[in-house]
Amino acid sequence: MNPRTFIAATWALALIPAVHGADEALDQASPSDSPPKQERRYIEIAPNDQIPTVRAILPIGGPNAFFLNHRGQIGVAKFSPGLSQIGWELYSEVKLHALPSLALGPGYSVIAASPLELTQAFDTNQDVELDFFQALVRDWPGQSEGVTITAGPVIDTHGRVLFALSPHALKDGDVAKARIVAWQPDRTEIETVTESELPVEDFVVRRDGLLAARLSMPDYKDGYFLSLTELPPPLPENSETPAGPLPFTLPSLIIPAELTGHALPIQPTFFEEDGKGKLLLTCPESRHLIEIVPEKAGGLWQGAILLRGRSPKPVYALAEMEPGAILGGGDEGFLPLNDSDPSYRILSAALANDGLLLRFNQPVDRYSAVKAENYSVKAIALGGGETSLSLEPLIESDGKTVLLRGQLPGPGNVLRI
Structure with missing residues (x-):
């Protein structure tokens, strides 16, 4: 046979x-x-x-x-x-x-x-x-001066083929900016959909138009910049409606280098889990898998960044084959990446009215988890400066949820747990 x-x-x-x-x-x-x-x-x-x-x-x-x-x-x-x-x-x-x-x-x-x-x-x-x-x-703006494609292609829900271009100025005296552009066969020219002062090395677009782009800043050693930007739908080619302001891609999150094992996170991939849209990145050198839960607050995109696990082999490629089913790939073939990893880890971190809520995948050791000295929570101000927070741990009855109760800083701060 x-x-x-x-x-x-x-x-x-x-x-x-x-x-x-x-x-x-x-x-x-x-x-x-x-x-x-x-x-x-x-x-x-x-x-x-x-x-x-x-x-x-x-x-x-x-x-x-x-x-x-x-x-x-x-x-x-x-x-x-x-x-x-x-x-x-x-x-x-x-x-x-x-x-x-x-x-x-x-x-x-x-x-x-x-x-x-x-x-x-x-x-x-x-x-x-x-x-x-x-x-x-x-052919694209700056192509004759050495402007190249740095990431893509990605097809969005409007049928546009998106790809990123290295930083370039459109005219003399302008600041050089990286751009994600769109190609459509029925248009005579490519269209810019967003600009960035930092080069775009990786990007993906969710079905609702949310762009997740990893931006390059090699001189920064403490983390890796990720931008979350909403892309507007395209206007018809001969539309009389004036185009709105072009979205600008700014860093929304910094993925801490200690979370990635000081390895570059690549291949951002959106996926669905527990009714939430999440983002997954892989770090082949450390085999760390980084999970991000994007959320919008006060008109700004932010999110929780978690270490999802460690792959048994280096993973260079990611894809959601069906809702919640992630497939990885690398030098040793394909590797299913399900959530059956028994490693003890934080599943989610979220703000609560009276503190910070942590959810674990296994019951905590109550003797250790109730001690405030076993937690390190710092508030890092976007304008500079770092403050240690004093929070009181409270363990919920399921043993998997811990509330760190106390006063949290307002907008403009990043919490590091």
Whole structure:
């Protein structure tokens, strides 16, 4: 018996999950000589013992995903409902000089970015092999002066292909700014969606338009800057409505270096858990997984930053395959990242009317947890200065929730627990 697995390729129905209108927009970029799409096709993937290297993961509906390996080649993989790998094969042997991100286009096409080009690859023969590559974008402001793509591509819910450009000035005398720009096949020019004084190294966009971007500031050694910015929907090309002010991407959070093991956090990925939208980043060098719970208060985005766990192997790529089901990837193949890690940890930290509420994944040691000296809570003012807070621990009946009761500082402070 030849153990081969056949995938019913209903992927065409979910090429860009939850992205309405993206297929119609990107179809305009499809090669005109493509053959008609078949109503149903099968992709044959043979289980093999060779372990793929993984630098980016792109879910394509069901337990299936495209991935990018360390050579810049695109592969396709199938998983069981528990995200155990069943099999994989290369979708293309062409080696792209690609950044660690992929986006999904119509007709089994894949969009990738190198520092110098945004590229779309097609399977025109429908034989499970990318055989037609075309440049979508090769020109942008400052390109002739050395401005390059630093992150992306990402497709938002409006069907726009977003990518980040290195800092540049639009005219003489302007301050150089990094920009996230949008390409649409029905527009003659790319559109700037947000600006930043710091280079954008990684970014992701949630379905509601919330942008999470990791900003580069290599001289700062105590942490890593993350921005949370709401992106407005695009206006029609010939709209008479004046455009609102361009959102500016500022650091919203600093991920403490001690939380990451002094390793760079990469691959920000939104996911759903316990009815909340969360953000996950991976630190391959330390194997730390960083969880962020974004929240908006007083018109500003902020959030709690937690150490979610430590992966058994270095993880370079993250993706939410289905709500709450996270798949990681690295030099040793794919790795499901569920929340069954028994490590003792804080699940959430939240402000309460009378203090700070901590929720743990296991009951605390009441003898230790009731002692105030076992907690260190400091308020760091955004304008500078650090203050130690005196708080009284109160343990709730479930043993997993601790209220640190006391007076907390007002807005403009970061609490470090």
